[in-house]
Amino acid sequence: MAKGMRTGLILILVLCASCLVSCGETAVNYAYRNADCGANPVRIVSATSREDSEQARCAYQEHVAPDTPPDAPARYDLAFLEFGDHPAARLSDSQFLLIKSQIRQNRQAGRDTVLVAYVHGWRHDAEVNNRDVQGFRTMLNYTRSFLDQRGRMADTTEVLGVYIGWRGRQHDEETERKSNFPSIIPAAFTLGERKAISETLSEIVIADLRDIQSELDLDNSDDRMIVMGHSLGGNLLATGLMTELEEDLRRHGQDHRGQAFQPPLGNLTVLFNPAAESQKWTRLQLAMRDGAGLSPEWSRLLDPAETSLETLFPATQKPVYISITSICDKWGPEERSGDGLLNCDWATGYLFPLASHFSNSIDSNDRITIGYARANYYVTNRDGVKRWEIDGPAIGADFDIITNARAGGLSTYVNANVPDTSLCAPQGNWLYDARVSQIQGNHHNAGRGWDVEAGPRVKPEKGQSTALVQIRHDVSLPRPFWHNGVGLAPSVAPANGPLWNMRAHGSVIDDHRGLVNYPLWCVLNQILLDDVAAAN
Template sequence: MIKNTTTILGKSSIRFFLVFTVFFIINGCAQKGAYRTDFTPCTFNQSDDCAQSAIQHHAPDQAAEYRLGFVEFDDQGQLHQRKQMEAVLDNYYPIAAKDDVLLILFIHGWHHDARPGDNNIQEFRKLLEKIARIENASANLNNHTPRKILGLYVGWRGESIEVPVLKETTFWERKNTAHEVGLQGVTELLLRLEEIVNVKTGMETIVPKPRNSRFIVIGHSFGGAVLYTALQQVMADRFVDSRPNKIFSDDAKGFGDLVVLMNPAFEAMRFATLYDISQQSCRHYFPSQLPRMAVLTSEKDYATRYAFPIGRFFSTIFETHTTLKRHHCTASGPKEIFIDEGEADRNTIGHFEPYLTHELVPATTKQLRGSDFSYRQLQNTWSKQTHEGTLHFEDVDLIHLGNTQPLNPYLNIYVDGKLIPDHNKIWGDSVISFIRDLIVLSSLPVK
């Protein structure tokens, strides 16, 4: 009798534990719906403003003026509300039809979303404000009208469980979701946003002026996976159109004007095609060639350096891999290298040494800039890169590793841990200064 009672109590305890666990997990799940459900434009002055607004306007008619829109996707890569995207685009189109614009998009990574107060949103706001101030200063210096700064924050469910400790186990589940989001609706959004930077030129049918509107896209962590998945084929197609031996040759094209991936969490094998076509015949690039994609990975990003390959080992254990014969483009000509597909499939793009092109380190001597600093001069310096040369920026030095032709538009940069101390701390002043310079470098108006 005692035994039966004990058994019953034991089974009851197990049931209670299971019910409690399920209840705990369900209540610990991150929100599944959209956060930005108000499509009426809202003026943003301080952190508590416009909490549910998908369209925000900061500091109207001031040097720090920018607009910020939100578009959100679900776990299947579908728009939470198509009206949300349409509202943002409808707000931006008339601006871009009238004025030149600088459109900057950001896709967040793991543990983030579009909820009010997310620190990625706060840091993105700071970046937009810095760019706005630079744009105004440059316009005053060069006597032209400053472009309107349009920001777009792409939200997806980077956090599926909010329970402490337990949420750290969602790395692989969220990685799969990131690729799903990239494969689905994000490409449509990106291509429609790209139309915005061309709308003004398209309307100038009599005497079209040079296109001075620009489009920059940034992805962090799994946001980098979302972005690269959405654009990989687009970038390959556009690069091929610029190859030598066709009817005409031109600067290599990419998507928009610059793609920036920060501590991206996807395997190097996905980059193989772009790397190969950019190295084909060790082609030379024109002095006017600007960067089309910059990948920045910290040496201290242990999530992608150690955890990622461990997980990929188990998920690729039954796949077959071979060794590829490829080459680096050194100063003395092509140098044969061998790519281990297994290693490329297990390691992230930023931790796969054969594909690295540059190192980013703290500047040996900081470059002091006055109010009259010319970004045009920075562009001229960029055009004179050499194998294994060093470019000096404000707070950092960019060192060419000698594996690619100078001015190759795809930069895969290994970043000193002092600049980016871990996977998530990407917003340090020195790195943001460098990103800002890349953005300005890639978006200077035509003279």
């Protein structure tokens, strides 16, 4: 094909995609879940995550699983809080007020509230039966089961899910699917523009979440709050929290060394496959080092200057800000799935850097996302001793997470109500024990390199652990970086650090959107609900 013809075809494709983007746009200032259903939550009995009820457009819903005991029903509340583009503002005050009112009612009735907030990402919104809404409902159903296993039944502890909706998709992809048109083609041209919108919304979304948080008593009760963002939803949170966290981390090292670092939002904030520039994390790492009186450069593992970083936080420090990205690096053969067909996060690994060439909203000098940032490791051989070194700043991903075995059933809405497939018993102290045992095993390393098995315990298969999830204070590197048959490089984070940038195996998050994973969700709930970092 002649070069001119190829160029012409490319231009035609671009024009067609642009037309689909502009001609198929969804409404800008329309709240999908704003039906007038009264002041009380509408009760919906649902056996699946699909939304087939006529009440699905209600802003506040109570979901009850069928065939559960009347005196201990498996139930959770689902609320929606939606935001528009022009202007960037809350679309419905009634949605916001219903959430605050229900928390107050829980407190007046003597019930605790476990609030789970979720900010969806690119190509999603709050439309009925959106896949992210369905996945969120599955996560809430598991949390209800996890609380029941802790003796915190629905009559004493309410699960309140808050789905944060915004126009993450700019056009009607469902119509394109019905016409057999690959929706990713026009959607790809909206990534940069939607990213800019997520950043514009970050301040007001976080302000509303903090207003809702003010209704909870996170210090003196069993109320809990976790905030999650996926893809551009993760970018929204990372953008809104970055400057404040940067200042707090620097101040902590200067004025509060050895004390616990406080969460920036709720009890725990989690970014799943965040479509955000790496600097939204690395700036925090540099601020932490600055507060500790260290230069950005790595001085050497176990050097006295580096180990001084370990005194910033106590061994009882819980993680308060976590990023988890499904990395496309090739993991070791002993850590690959049986079928070898697990997918990584192509959107933040490949599409994001590509889109940076066509969008002003992505920093052209920072085309790598948070999860894909990695220190420049290399190996030296001095006097016959091999050592890990870093060329440049000690920044980037600093933890690994992998699923050792499959749970006894798929991560589904139905299985969340089955005890054998939703086991997530209380597990206190595991993080503290891992840190302290590493110090006892090698008192020279200040607890670095700990390896913990967490999550639900299952009957082990041959050669497998009894725990489904493994978290390591190390970084797995691709084979070219291995030495002595090992690809585990030292983490650049302090062993007791409150910030975890985790490189996830495909068994933890499969592809870009496969975050509804029962073992992963169990571990995050343990961090939220249990004293995992408490001293024995």
